[in-house]
Amino acid sequence: MTASPALPRIDYFAFGGTIASVRGNDDGAVPTLTAQDIADSVDGLDQVAEVRAHQLLLTPSPEITIADLVRLRNAIADSVADGAVGAVVTQGTDSIEETAFVMDLLWSGEEPIVYTGAMRNPSLPGADGPANLLSAVQVAASAQAVGTGVTVCLGDEIHAARYVHKSHTSSPSTFVSPGLGPIGWVSEGRPVVPLRPSSRSGVDVPDDVAVSPVALIRLGLDDDGRILGTLADLGYHGVVIEAFGGGHVPVAALPAVAELAAAMPVVLASRTGSGEVLTQTYRFAGSEIELLELGLIRAGALDGLKARLLLMLCLAAGQDTDAIAETFAAVSSTSGPIRA
Incomplete structure (x- = not known):
């Protein structure tokens, strides 16, 4: 008799969240399951x-x-060195778009890391956690996922960590990738990944990472940006501004933006949620051309949430403003997918 081939080893790391939560007698669900x-x-x-x-x-x-994510990176690296061919991570869906993105910046290996979770806890009818975990393990164990970096797999869709976004508070189909869509899917237990990163870029941070606080400020109509003037005194070391459209702010906010850019790294992102910050389309007071001339760092296609995290990692790596700008340009230009 021919021996069955050994199954691939996948190490599964859990942080809690809805997938691990059950209801008490008369109370809400809390993370309980290991x-x-x-x-x-x-x-x-x-x-x-x-x-x-x-x-x-x-x-x-x-x-x-x-710091938890750096610890996770090291634990996965140890698992891979010990024979694992990939890893799956479960956690609450509230922050998956952020944690998966950070892990994608921290992880340089070819072995896939797949994030998943649940929108319905195990106490509810139609709990989706078990199916999501099974799909995530199928993806992590597949040769098709090698070299894709970190992905997010829920509802049998596979999303690139750099694009994925939680779009609904409670819908099981909450995860989307604006402007791109999923890079793959799982069908009858078979992962299919027709889109892959053209290349990858990240940030090397020390194991004993010291994280500097970075503010995320969204500007709105008739906003004079007065909150920006308080950030240095509050101890922030960097700021991401989510601006109008392609990267525009009200004229009334310009003095505060200019003063802040002279004091610390300021990243210019768009509040729209998709598309890139412009570079040379408009020149009016508060336009992207003037803001970039003030020294603001272009976020590219990163939204404010992800731009903030990248800036935090850049500061933790000891990068100055010029190096930060180079990192943002590299991450933005290497995160695009190509068809396999």
Whole structure:
């Protein structure tokens, strides 16, 4: 008799979140289930891969920190060195678009890292966590996912971490990638990844990362930007401004923007949620040309949430303003996909 081929090893790291939450007697759901509890509840998981479960945290996802993600990166690196061919991470969906993006910047390996979670907790009818975990393991164990960096897989859709966005508070189909769509999907247990990153770029930060506070400010109609003048005194080391359209601010906010740009790195992002910050289309007071001439750093296609995290990592890596601008340009220009 021919021996069955050994299953690939996937290491599963859990942070808590809805996928791990159950309701009490008369109260709301809280993270309670461990990684092993969740893995044991998924029918067919042991037929896809040898899954080794690791519990890193048991918490709602807004509590996850960059230091936690550096610890996760190191744990995955140790697992890969020990024979794992990929990793799956579960957590609350509230911050997956941010944590997966940070991990994509921190992870330089070819081995895939797949984030997933649940929109319906195990106490509810139609809980989606088990199916999402099974799909994520199928993706992480697939040769098609090698070299794709970090992805997010829910509802059998595979999204690139650099583009994915949570678009709805409660819908199971909440995750979208504006302007791109998913890079792949899972059909009958078979991952398909027809779009892949053309290249990848990240930030090298030390294990004992010291994170500097970075503010995220969205400007609105008739906004004079007075809040910007308070940020230095509050201890912020950098700022991301979510501006109108292609990168525009009200004239009344210009003095505060200019003063801030002279004091710390200021990144210019768009509040629209898709498309790139312009570079040379408009020259009026408050336009992108004038703001870039003031020294603001262009976020490219990154939204404000992700631009803030990239700036935090740049500061943690000790980069000056010129180096930060180079990093933003590199990340923005290498995050585009190509067809395989």
